[in-house]
Amino acid sequence: MSTAITLNQSDIPAEVSAKRPSQWRQKTGQKLQQILWALVLPLLVLGLWQITSAHEWVSPQILPPPSLVWQTLTELWQSGDLTSNLQISVERVAYGFGVGTVVGLLLGALMGLSKTVEAYLFPTFKALSQIPALGWIPLLIMVVGIGESMKILVIAKAALVPVTVNTLQGIRNIPPQFAEVAKVYRFNTRQLLAKVVIPAALPSLFTGIRYGLTHAWLALVTVELLASSEGIGFLMVWGRQLFQLDLVLATVVIIGAVGLLIDQSLQWLETHFLKWRRVAF
Amino acid sequence: MSAFKTRLQALGQRDFRGLVLPLGLILAWYLISKFNLANSAILASPYEVWKEGYGQISSGAFALDLVHSVSRNLGGFVVGGTAGLILGSLLGVSRWADRLISPSFNTIKSIAIFAWIPLISVWFGMGEPAKIIFIAIAAFYPTTINTYEGIRSVHRDHVEVARVFEFSRWQLFRKVILPSASPQIITGIQLALIYSWLATIGAEYFLKSGHGIANSMIDGREHFNMGSVLFGVVVVGVVGAIVNQLAFKLEKHLLGWRNRTA
Numbered sequence: 001m002s003t004a005i006t007l008n009q010s011d012i013p014a015e016v017s018a019k020r021p022s023q024w025r026q027k028t029g030q031k032l033q034q035i036l037w038a039l040v041l042p043l044l045v046l047g048l049w050q051i052t053s054a055h056e057w058v059s060p061q062i063l064p065p066p067s068l069v070w071q072t073l074t075e076l077w078q079s080g081d082l083t084s085n086l087q088i089s090v091e092r093v094a095y096g097f098g099v100g101t102v103v104g105l106l107l108g109a110l111m112g113l114s115k116t117v118e119a120y121l122f123p124t125f126k127a128l129s130q131i132p133a134l135g136w137i138p139l140l141i142m143v144v145g146i147g148e149s150m151k152i153l154v155i156a157k158a159a160l161v162p163v164t165v166n167t168l169q170g171i172r173n174i175p176p177q178f179a180e181v182a183k184v185y186r187f188n189t190r191q192l193l194a195k196v197v198i199p200a201a202l203p204s205l206f207t208g209i210r211y212g213l214t215h216a217w218l219a220l221v222t223v224e225l226l227a228s229s230e231g232i233g234f235l236m237v238w239g240r241q242l243f244q245l246d247l248v249l250a251t252v253v254i255i256g257a258v259g260l261l262i263d264q265s266l267q268w269l270e271t272h273f274l275k276w277r278r279v280a281f
Numbered sequence: 282m283s284a285f286k287t288r289l290q291a292l293g294q295r296d297f298r299g300l301v302l303p304l305g306l307i308l309a310w311y312l313i314s315k316f317n318l319a320n321s322a323i324l325a326s327p328y329e330v331w332k333e334g335y336g337q338i339s340s341g342a343f344a345l346d347l348v349h350s351v352s353r354n355l356g357g358f359v360v361g362g363t364a365g366l367i368l369g370s371l372l373g374v375s376r377w378a379d380r381l382i383s384p385s386f387n388t389i390k391s392i393a394i395f396a397w398i399p400l401i402s403v404w405f406g407m408g409e410p411a412k413i414i415f416i417a418i419a420a421f422y423p424t425t426i427n428t429y430e431g432i433r434s435v436h437r438d439h440v441e442v443a444r445v446f447e448f449s450r451w452q453l454f455r456k457v458i459l460p461s462a463s464p465q466i467i468t469g470i471q472l473a474l475i476y477s478w479l480a481t482i483g484a485e486y487f488l489k490s491g492h493g494i495a496n497s498m499i500d501g502r503e504h505f506n507m508g509s510v511l512f513g514v515v516v517v518g519v520v521g522a523i524v525n526q527l528a529f530k531l532e533k534h535l536l537g538w539r540n541r542t543a
Binding site: 034037038040041042062116119120121122123124126127128130131132133134135136137138139141142143173217218220221222225226233236237239240243245248249251252255256257258259260262263 | 296298299300301302303306324380381382383384385387388389390391392393394395396397398399400402403404464475478479482483486487495498499501502505507510511513514517518519520521522524525
């Protein structure tokens with residue numbers, strides 16, 4: 001039936017498949033090269049920063065030297081302030097993101113699969129999602145107070161929107177030809193879901209979850225900057241109030257590190273789950 | 282006469298199902314406040330919100346806030362979006378740029394944008410430049426990422442076909458890369474519009490100076506004026522919706538050539 005050329009293992013010339021060990025060496029060499037290239041720019045910036053503060057071109061009040069930031073960072077770690085505040089922040093994100101993702105996936109799938117549900121819900125969802133999580137904060141503070149539930153609600157809302165939008169778009173953007181093929185094969189609903197909708201929507205779904213977690217973390221930082229007495233965002237506000245920019249920069253580094261960890265682990269998951277996609281570059 | 286008739290017919294054909302939920306919610310809100318089912322200090326009645334809104338509009342305070350918020354939003358969006366398109370294309374097309382810049386970009390990007398606020402406030406003050414810089418950062422990330430990913434996800438086979446036809450670099454970009462990357466680039470621009478509006482609100486919360494929609498919301502909360510806060514929430518939503526509607530129209534206009542499922 002199909003005219004596609006299939007390549008069997010035996011079709012590959014022997015000299016290609018025999019190159020395993022040197023291939024491995026080549027791969028690690030490439031990796032090393034990649035890391036070296038990646039380090040060029042940060043080292044340049046760091047060097048410039050160090051030179052700037054060594055010559056005091058900028059007042060250390062405004063730009064503390066990198067060494068001081070590093071010292072503050074180690075002190076935060078040794079005193080335990082870092083772990084205790086970070087733990088509180090991570091717990092908040094976990095709760096908010098969990099709630100937001102579950103609701104978002106359900107909402108997105110419902111609207112994507114049923115035109116009727118979409119017609120009723122989507123305009124309202126769209127209107128409400130226009131109001132950034134931040135816009136709700138003054139209102140939420142007045143209604144539920146400044147406590148933990150306000151923070152979790154804001155974080156959940158931040159995660160909900162991208163998850164819903166991407167789930168919906170992923171299902172909607174499935175090419176019509178796929179659905180036609182499914183119709184030709186007379187797929188039932190379950191087959192249609194398992195063999196067409198979910199695989200085709202998966203990349204978009206993943207993007208949604210990735211954005212959801214990123215947004216949740218972003219919302220956490222915002223909420224803690226605005227209203228909290230503990231957590232990583234609070235440390236930053238504290239530093240700003242005391243005009244200790246080394247503390248502010250140290251928390252920036254920590255916030256970046258956690259964000260990077262979140263992003264990298266999700267990217268890793270994405271590449272492992274979506275290996276079957278063929279891309280050009 | 283006939284124009285009126287066709288307009289009426291067009292009205293009849295429109296989908297009103299989306300109005301059911303909001304109207305129901307407003308009715309529930311009205312009933313709750315009318316029969317005092319909730320603390321009235323916390324839940325202002327629709328009438329109070331209307332009165333507050335009318336007061337702000339007729340005094341001209343609203344127009345002032347709106348103009349300030351929208352212009353700083355657009356300023357930041359244009360600056361950040363343009364920078365994002367340029368960087369995203371560069372990273373997508375050039376392997377060297379990708380190797381050199383992408384790791385740093387991804388690292389910096391991981392820093393939640395609001396974490397820049399304390400630093401921005403020290404370095405650039407509380408005024409307009411600080412706010413625009415912050416909004417531009419917010420618009421910059423999604424356009425860069427989506428432009429990059431759009432170009433990266435161009436199908437290998439398509440590029441091979443272009444090689445077979447010996448397309449020039451410009452032809453490759455114009456006829457292969459741009460058409461297949463454009464949906465994602467436009468997604469990036471849409472996200473940038475949403476983000477920049479979020480950042481506008483944030484900038485007005487944190488860098489409290491001058492006029493703005495969010496400034497008046499904060500004032501409302503400080504004076505425990507629920508009507509003012511709710512009116513602010515509505516305005517933030519309406520402006521966001523208009524911005525998004527424009528983005529949606531743009532997408533439809535630019536991507537009309539694709540056959541879509543829904």
